Structures are given as structure tokens and as C-alpha cells.
Amino acid sequence: MGTLASAGNRRHFDINPAYFRVMARIVQKFGGTSVGTIERIQAVAKRVKAEFDAGNEVAVVVSAMSGVTNQLVDYATKISPLHDAREYDVIVASGEQVTSGLVAMALQALGVPARSWLGWQIPFKTDAVHGKARIQDIEVDELLRRMAAREVPVVAGFQGVAEDNRITTLGRGGSDTSAVALAAALNADRCDIFTDVDGVYTCDPRIVAKARKLDKITHEEMLELASQGAKVLQTRSVAMAMSHGVRVQVLSSFVDAPGTLVVNEDEIVEKEVVSGIAYSRDEAKITFVGVQDRPGVAAAIFGPLSDASVNVDMIVQNVSEDGKTTGLTFTVGKADLERTVSVLNERQKDLGFARLVPDSNVVKVSVIGVGMRSHAGVAQRMFQTLAGKGINIQVISTSEIKISVLIAEEYTELALRALHTAYGLDQDEARI
Amino acid sequence: MGTLASAGNRRHFDINPAYFRVMARIVQKFGGTSVGTIERIQAVAKRVKAEFDAGNEVAVVVSAMSGVTNQLVDYATKISPLHDAREYDVIVASGEQVTSGLVAMALQALGVPARSWLGWQIPFKTDAVHGKARIQDIEVDELLRRMAAREVPVVAGFQGVAEDNRITTLGRGGSDTSAVALAAALNADRCDIFTDVDGVYTCDPRIVAKARKLDKITHEEMLELASQGAKVLQTRSVAMAMSHGVRVQVLSSFVDAPGTLVVNEDEIVEKEVVSGIAYSRDEAKITFVGVQDRPGVAAAIFGPLSDASVNVDMIVQNVSEDGKTTGLTFTVGKADLERTVSVLNERQKDLGFARLVPDSNVVKVSVIGVGMRSHAGVAQRMFQTLAGKGINIQVISTSEIKISVLIAEEYTELALRALHTAYGLDQDEARI
Numbered sequence: 014m015g016t017l018a019s020a021g022n023r024r025h026f027d028i029n030p031a032y033f034r035v036m037a038r039i040v041q042k043f044g045g046t047s048v049g050t051i052e053r054i055q056a057v058a059k060r061v062k063a064e065f066d067a068g069n070e071v072a073v074v075v076s077a078m079s080g081v082t083n084q085l086v087d088y089a090t091k092i093s094p095l096h097d098a099r100e101y102d103v104i105v106a107s108g109e110q111v112t113s114g115l116v117a118m119a120l121q122a123l124g125v126p127a128r129s130w131l132g133w134q135i136p137f138k139t140d141a142v143h144g145k146a147r148i149q150d151i152e153v154d155e156l157l158r159r160m161a162a163r164e165v166p167v168v169a170g171f172q173g174v175a176e177d178n179r180i181t182t183l184g185r186g187g188s189d190t191s192a193v194a195l196a197a198a199l200n201a202d203r204c205d206i207f208t209d210v211d212g213v214y215t216c217d218p219r220i221v222a223k224a225r226k227l228d229k230i231t232h233e234e235m236l237e238l239a240s241q242g243a244k245v246l247q248t249r250s251v252a253m254a255m256s257h258g259v260r261v262q263v264l265s266s267f268v269d270a271p272g273t274l275v276v277n278e279d280e281i282v283e284k285e286v287v288s289g290i291a292y293s294r295d296e297a298k299i300t301f302v303g304v305q306d307r308p309g310v311a312a313a314i315f316g317p318l319s320d321a322s323v324n325v326d327m328i329v330q331n332v333s334e335d336g337k338t339t340g341l342t343f344t345v346g347k348a349d350l351e352r353t354v355s356v357l358n359e360r361q362k363d364l365g366f367a368r369l370v371p372d373s374n375v376v377k378v379s380v381i382g383v384g385m386r387s388h389a390g391v392a393q394r395m396f397q398t399l400a401g402k403g404i405n406i407q408v409i410s411t412s413e414i415k416i417s418v419l420i421a422e423e424y425t426e427l428a429l430r431a432l433h434t435a436y437g438l439d440q441d442e443a444r445i
Numbered sequence: 446m447g448t449l450a451s452a453g454n455r456r457h458f459d460i461n462p463a464y465f466r467v468m469a470r471i472v473q474k475f476g477g478t479s480v481g482t483i484e485r486i487q488a489v490a491k492r493v494k495a496e497f498d499a500g501n502e503v504a505v506v507v508s509a510m511s512g513v514t515n516q517l518v519d520y521a522t523k524i525s526p527l528h529d530a531r532e533y534d535v536i537v538a539s540g541e542q543v544t545s546g547l548v549a550m551a552l553q554a555l556g557v558p559a560r561s562w563l564g565w566q567i568p569f570k571t572d573a574v575h576g577k578a579r580i581q582d583i584e585v586d587e588l589l590r591r592m593a594a595r596e597v598p599v600v601a602g603f604q605g606v607a608e609d610n611r612i613t614t615l616g617r618g619g620s621d622t623s624a625v626a627l628a629a630a631l632n633a634d635r636c637d638i639f640t641d642v643d644g645v646y647t648c649d650p651r652i653v654a655k656a657r658k659l660d661k662i663t664h665e666e667m668l669e670l671a672s673q674g675a676k677v678l679q680t681r682s683v684a685m686a687m688s689h690g691v692r693v694q695v696l697s698s699f700v701d702a703p704g705t706l707v708v709n710e711d712e713i714v715e716k717e718v719v720s721g722i723a724y725s726r727d728e729a730k731i732t733f734v735g736v737q738d739r740p741g742v743a744a745a746i747f748g749p750l751s752d753a754s755v756n757v758d759m760i761v762q763n764v765s766e767d768g769k770t771t772g773l774t775f776t777v778g779k780a781d782l783e784r785t786v787s788v789l790n791e792r793q794k795d796l797g798f799a800r801l802v803p804d805s806n807v808v809k810v811s812v813i814g815v816g817m818r819s820h821a822g823v824a825q826r827m828f829q830t831l832a833g834k835g836i837n838i839q840v841i842s843t844s845e846i847k848i849s850v851l852i853a854e855e856y857t858e859l860a861l862r863a864l865h866t867a868y869g870l871d872q873d874e875a876r877i
Contacts, residue, residue: 051520051523051524054524055524085543088483088543088547089546089547089550091483092483092486092487092547092550092551092554093550093551093553093554096550096553096554097549097550097553097560099560100546100547100549100550100553100560100561101546101550102546103542103543103545103546103549103561103563104542104543104546104547104550106542107539107540107542107543108539110535110536110538110539110542111517111520111535111536111539113535114521114532114533114535114536115520115521115524115532115536117529117532117535118521118524118525118528118529118532118533118536119524119525121525121528121529121532122524122525122528128529128531128532129532129535131535131612133565134610134611178566179566180563
């Protein structure tokens with residue numbers, strides 16, 4: 014197949030630039046399980062050394078050792094459930110601090126010049142929204158100078174520093190974002206995200222045995238996959254990679270094999286119509302029965318939810334049959350269901366509905382692919398496939414490169430496997 | 446007794462300055478066991494709040510939660526026994542960072558305005574001797590401004606920042622030194638060191654049941670006690686308190702009672718002849734037999750030991766009987782014994798001795814008191830008391846306010862109890 018062959022040829026160039034040019038600049042990010050023990054930290058150092066010895070400039074970004082952040086969050090929560098986010102950041106940022114020192118030491122022990130860099134030392138500047146700060150600027154001149162002089166910076170991920178010199182953190186999974194932002198600032202050739210899976214799959218391999226690992230995927234597709242439930246990369250880090258054109262590779266820190274490259278669309282010559290199928294069980298559906306059909310009713314409903322910081326995802330409004338009342342269905346995150354129902358019931362009189370029907374036994378299934386833009390019939394195939402299995406579609410939403418449907422949760426596996434086959438994604442041999 | 450009554454009257458002034466003036470400035474330092482659990486951290490916050498509510502300006506210095514530093518050191522050592530001290534500091538300093546955030550949170554939860562301060566934020570400037578850095582300067586203007594505005598700074602102990610913006614640590618027990626240095630810089634009225642004992646005793650109460658807790662002791666005496674084996678305060682912190690005239694109180698973080706005040710000599714009107722008796726089992730004795738008696742032999746012996754970073758403590762050279770050979774005995778730390786013997790045996794030919802006799806079954810017992818300066822007979826009483834119990838004195842050394850003797854270790858308890866009684870230190874009722 015042309016696409017794969019082409020991707021295959023390019024792959025050697027992508028994965029090991031040292032074959033084709035003297036030097037590449039690479040950011041390597043290692044997550045919590047990858048640095049979870051001293052032995053794993055030493056294995057990480059060997060991986061970094063391999064890139065370094067190939068002549069590349071390497072910067073490393075690390076998470077806290079697995080379990081550490083949870084322990085620290087637990088301390089903070091025990092002291093005070095409503096704690097000062099600035100102190101929370103001081104506490105939890107210590108996890109990445111420890112790992113950065115240990116990884117730098119492990120590199121030195123292998124003869125690789127290395128030093129740790131904390132957010133405030135770089136500085137890795139963010140706004141002052143503690144606990145979920147946004148990156149503003151990374152001063153990389155000194156890092157670049159040292160990388161050129163064959164030193165490996167080991168950067169504590171997840172953390173930054175605000176203008177008032179206090180430590181900030183980027184929120185859960187923020188180390189991916191740190192790594193991509195650093196790669197953008199360093200103008201790196203690639204940002205390798207080492208994790209406990211070996212790449213991005215066409216579907217969750219735990220459910221679809223015939224799922225294939227993708228050699229490449231576009232930023233846009235990855236963004237949709239991540240935001241529609243695939244857990245491999247944080248949505249925010251993908252959005253940042255997309256907006257800065259950072260080439261990201263997702264690969265396993267335990268298996269020495271190429272992973273999946275997340276790249277700009279122009280790097281992929283022939284696009285798949287559908288690249289992957291995502292699902293999310295983190296959805297809940299709410300249906301209004303007997304809503305008075307008058308202008309502004311949607312605003313009246315969703316205004317209070319917005320005020321209560323509830324994110325509404327899919328919305329479908331039924332055409333009213335009698336012209337007086339209408340049906341309205343929408344979805345929210347499962348964690349927000351109770352709050353949503355309570356906010357709306359408080360306003361039952363104002364909103365003028367007969368009753369609310371909440372339902373958390375639903376799953377959102379999404380098919381995603383940039384090729385969808387130029388191919389008709391993608392949605393139709395989805396609807397037909399699900400209908401063929403007797404699966405009722407409750408809500409539909411679409412974007413330019415994605416079709417999502419809400420179905421009963423019990424059909425999750427059946428739907429995913431049927432769609433995977435229907436879109437020609439199955440690999441020849443089932444994975445064991 | 447005049448002395449005690451006088452000290453007792455002053456004590457109310459010392460311990461609770463709020464009785465006598467509107468406001469005092471106090472540094473409170475809490476060690477690892479005092480902040481070892483979330484519950485203890487909350488108890489610490491209550492203690493701080495009590496001083497704060499009394500109208501005082503309070504700054505807090507904290508150690509890492511007990512066990513944390515050992516775990517971090519263990520990580521570093523496992524990665525590489527000969528690790529980069531700069532990375533070691535990044536790793537171990539994280540322990541105090543966590544505690545400072547947690548204690549600040551706990552104070553806020555009690556309604557006390559508080560914030561954490563890390564070494565680099567203050568900044569708490571040190572030299573660049575990582576792992577045992579020396580304090581150079583502490584910029585306290587901002588802390589003073591905030592304390593005046595009724596905010597409690599919670600300072601991470603043990604850590605500083607070098608000129609190149611890298612984290613340094615002050616060495617084991619460095620949090621005491623941090624606290625005293627901060628108290629000096631803040632011109633604090635008192636530095637309270639909360640620990641797991643309730644004060645300084647005339648002797649180790651685990652051995653001498655009649656040991657008394659001292660209300661006051663001079664800096665000089667405390668320095669001798671600490672350096673002669675009493676573990677209650679780090680020698681270095683006492684030396685700093687002495688040179689800056691910082692009034693230090695040692696007290697229990699678990700019992701709400703006054704501790705022992707360590708003060709300048711002029712605060713104590715009538716000095717005890719002997720204030721306390723210390724002992725150290727961390728000594729080893731080496732005796733040279735048949736040393737050729739010629740000028741320069743001592744220099745020839747101790748030069749190589751100095752080069753090997755071995756600290757020699759007590760030295761005694763015997764008068765030679767035949768005018769040709771002499772005996773020489775000295776002590777080193779037990780941990781250095783093996784290295785000392787090996788260094789010296791390598792040079793047996795140069796040094797011209799017959800053989801070396803190492804002995805680690807010794808203990809150094811010291812009686813200490815500033816009153817010794819103006820009282821004769823203190824040494825004589827020591828020698829008589831030990832002789833009366835049949836205890837042979839192997840080596841003697843003295844300073845202005847201290848007499849130390851080396852005896853066989855098996856006599857430790859007997860010697861301490863006999864001397865405690867002989868110098869009139871016993872309290873009337875034995876402690877249970």
C-alpha cells in the first residue's frame with residue numbers, strides 16, 4: 014500500500030535522524046512509570062545516552078516517580094480540602110524536582126554530562142493560575158548553549174514559575190505539555206514522549222484485538238482522539254504541538270521500537286479516510302421532557318450550567334410535534350451529572366420543563382480521520398454498521414474530521430469491533 | 446538557691462515576652478519528628494498560631510518529614526555512590542520544600558496568614574560548597590515587611606541558593622543552623638528549636654536518672670556539650686547562635702512546657718561551676734609503641750592524617766624513659782579508625798615506630814561549666830571521683846570551660862552517675 018510504504022521509507026529518517034544528517038535536536042519526555050524505580054531511571058539514562066552518543070542534541074523532561082504526586086496531593090488534601098493553590102504547587106512540584114536530579118545523576122554515572130533544571134532556574138515562565146498554569150515563555154538560550162557544548166539538560170516537567178517568583182504547576186499530565194513547549198522553544202526536530210504504551214493505535218487494543226499501531230497520525234487526528242477519550246497523550250499537549258508544528262513521537266519506554274509519529278498533515282501524503290476510533294465512558298446524558306418551545310430556551314438552560322462550570326458536549330434539540338413543547342438532550346461529563354441535575358431542577362419553574370431524565374449508562378464512540386474531508390459516505394457507513402448490529406444511536410455530533418455517536422454503554426465492545434472492521438482498520442493477524 | 450530563683454523570675458520574661466511588652470519577634474524551628482505526619486503538622490500549626498495570636502511576629506523554619514531525607518539520600522546513593530553534590534542538593538532539598546508548603550497550608554486552615562519560602566525565593570544565599578554549604582547572606586526585608594503585616598513566613602530549612610542560582614544544602618542537621626541564622630538576620634528576640642526532647646539536661650537522662658533539665662545555659666557551655674557528644678543541638682547552630690548572640694530555646698514539640706534557654710553569659714548572674722556532663726562513644730584510641738624520640742615526630746604523624754581528612758581530637762605524648770623512644774596516644778572518630786591505621790601503617794618505616802595499638806572500646810566523658818574559670822579544684826574532683834570508683838583515666842584534655850577524659854567504655858554509666866553526684870547536679874527526686 015502506497016501510504017504505508019511511503020511512511021515506512023520516511024520512518025528511518027524520522028526515527029533516527031543520525032543516519033541522514035550529522036545532528037538532530039531531540040526532546041525526550043519520560044512519564045511516571047518510566048521513572049518509577051531507580052532501575053527504571055537507570056534504563057532511562059541508557060536511552061538518553063543512546064541518542065546522545067548518536068551525535069544528537071538531547072534535552073530530557075521528566076515526571077515525578079509514579080505514586081509520588083498522588084502521595085503529595087493526598088497530604089495537601091488531608092491538611093485542607095480547600096487549600097491554597099500556591100502552596101499546593103510548592104508541594105507537588107517537588108516530585109519532578111527529585112526525578113530531575115536523579116536522572117541527571119544517572120546520566121553522569123554513564124559518562125554523559127548532564128544537569129537538572131527546575132522551572133524557576135530556566136526560567137519556564139507561566140501565568141499565575143496555580144494548579145493549571147499556562148506557559149508564557151521559556152528562556153532557552155542557556156539550555157541551547159549547553160546542549161551545543163554536549164550537555165544534557167534534565168528539565169523537571171509539570172512546573173514553571175510565575176512573575177512573582179512562585180512555583181506554578183501546569184495541571185495533571187502537564188509534563189507532556191512541558192515537553193512539547195520545550196521542544197517548540199528549542200526548535201527541536203522531534204519530541205519523544207516515552208510512556209507505558211508503544212504508540213497510538215487505530216482503537217484500544219484491549220477491546221479490539223485487531224487494532225493496528227499507527228506509524229503516523231496528524232496533529233488534528235491526535236487531538237480529536239485525545240479529546241474523544243484516547244488516553245495516550247494529554248489533549249493540551251497535542252494542541253500545543255499542533256499550534257507550534259512540533260513533531261511528537263509516542264513510544265514505549267520499555268520496548269526499544271519506533272512508536273507513532275504525530276505530525277503536520279503535509280507530512281502524510283495519502284491520508285486514511287478514518288485513522289482511528291475512540292470511545293469515552295466518561296459521558297452522561299440528560300433529556301428534558303416537555304420543554305416549552307420558545308425562543309431563548311437553550312440559552313436559559315445552558316447559561317446556568319456555564320455559570321456552574323459544567324461543560325456541555327453534545328446537544329440535540331428535537332423538532333416539536335405539537336409546536337408547543339420540545340425535547341432537548343445533551344451530554345456532560347459523568348462527574349458533573351449530579352451537579353447538573355441539581356442546578357437545573359432548582360430552575361424548573363423558570364425553564365418550564367416537565368421533568369429531567371438523567372442517564373449515565375452511555376458511551377460516546379467517535380470515528381476520526383482527516384481523509385473524511387474529501388470522502389463522502391463516512392457517516393453513512395457508521396450509521397449502517399451500527400444499525401446492522403441493532404445498536405440505537407441516541408445523539409450524533411460531527412466536526413470536520415470526526416463523527417461521534419452516543420449509544421448505550423453495553424454495546425461498547427460490539428460497536429468498536431464492528432466499526433473497526435467496517436472502516437478497513439483491522440490488521441491481518443490479531444494481536445495476542 | 447539564688448541562682449535558680451533569679452533564673453526562674455527571668456523565665457517568665459524569656460518564655461512569654463508578650464506578658465511584658467507588646468510584641469516579640471520569634472523564630473520557631475520544627476524538626477523531622479515534629480512534622481513527621483499530617484497530624485503532627487497540624488499540631489505544629491497550633492503552636493505557631495498560639496505565638497501569633499499572642500501578638501508576636503513569628504517566622505517558622507521546618508525540616509523534612511522524618512524518614513524523607515533518608516529515602517532521598519538512599520535514592521541518590523543507589524544511582525551513584527559518588528554522585529554530583531549539586532544534584533544531591535536538588536534531590537534532598539525537596540523534603541523541606543514539601544514540609545514548608547504543608548505547614549503554610551495548615552496555618553492557613555487555622556486562619557493564620559502564611560506562605561512558604563524556599564531558599565532561592567528568600568534568597569538564603571550560601572557559598573557553592575554543595576552538601577555542606579555555608580550561609581553568606583539572608584535577604585530578610587520582604588520577610589520583615591510581611592511579618593509586620595501579620596503574615597507568617599514558613600521557611601524551608603537546610604537549603605539555600607548559590608550565586609549560580611543552584612540549590613545548596615547545609616549538611617545534616619542544617620535546619621537548626623537555618624533557624625539560628627534566620628533569627629540573627631531578623632534580629633529575633635528568640636529562636637525556639639522544637640525537638641523530641643524537652644530541654645538540655647545536666648546529663649543524658651537515659652543514663653543518669655537524677656539528671657535535671659537546665660532552665661538556662663550559656664552558648665559556650667552548649668557548644669562544648671554539643672561538640673562533646675550531647676545530641677540535642679547541632680554544634681554548628683550553637684556556634685552561630687554564640688557569634689550572633691541569638692537566644693535559643695530548646696523545647697519539646699510534644700509537651701507544652703518551657704525548655705532550656707541558651708543565652709549569652711551575661712544573662713546568667715550566678716554561674717554553676719559545672720553545668721553538664723557529656724559523653725561520646727564515637728571515639729577510638731590509637732597508641733604508638735616505640736616511637737623514636739626526635740624533633741618533628743608529631744608533625745610527621747599528624748600531617749598524613751590531616752591530608753587524609755582525619756580529625757584528631759585528644760593527644761598525649763609520654764615522656765620517654767630511655768631518651769630514645771617515646772609513647773604517643775591520640776583519639777580519632779570511630780568511623781575514621783580503620784583509615785587512620787592504614788594510613789599510618791603505610792608509613793611505618795618513615796615514622797619509625799614499633800607497632801600501633803588501636804582501641805575502640807573507649808568513651809570520652811566531659812564536665813563542662815563556665816564557672817570553672819573562677820573555681821579551682823574542678824579537675825581534681827573529677828580525677829578523685831573516678832579514682833574512687835577504680836576507673837583508670839587513659840587520656841586527659843582540657844579547655845577553659847571543659848575537662849575531658851578518655852576511659853574504658855564499660856565504665857560509662859558508672860562514671861557519669863558518680864560525676865553527676867560529685868558535682869552536685871542531682872535533683873532531689875529521681876525522674877521516673
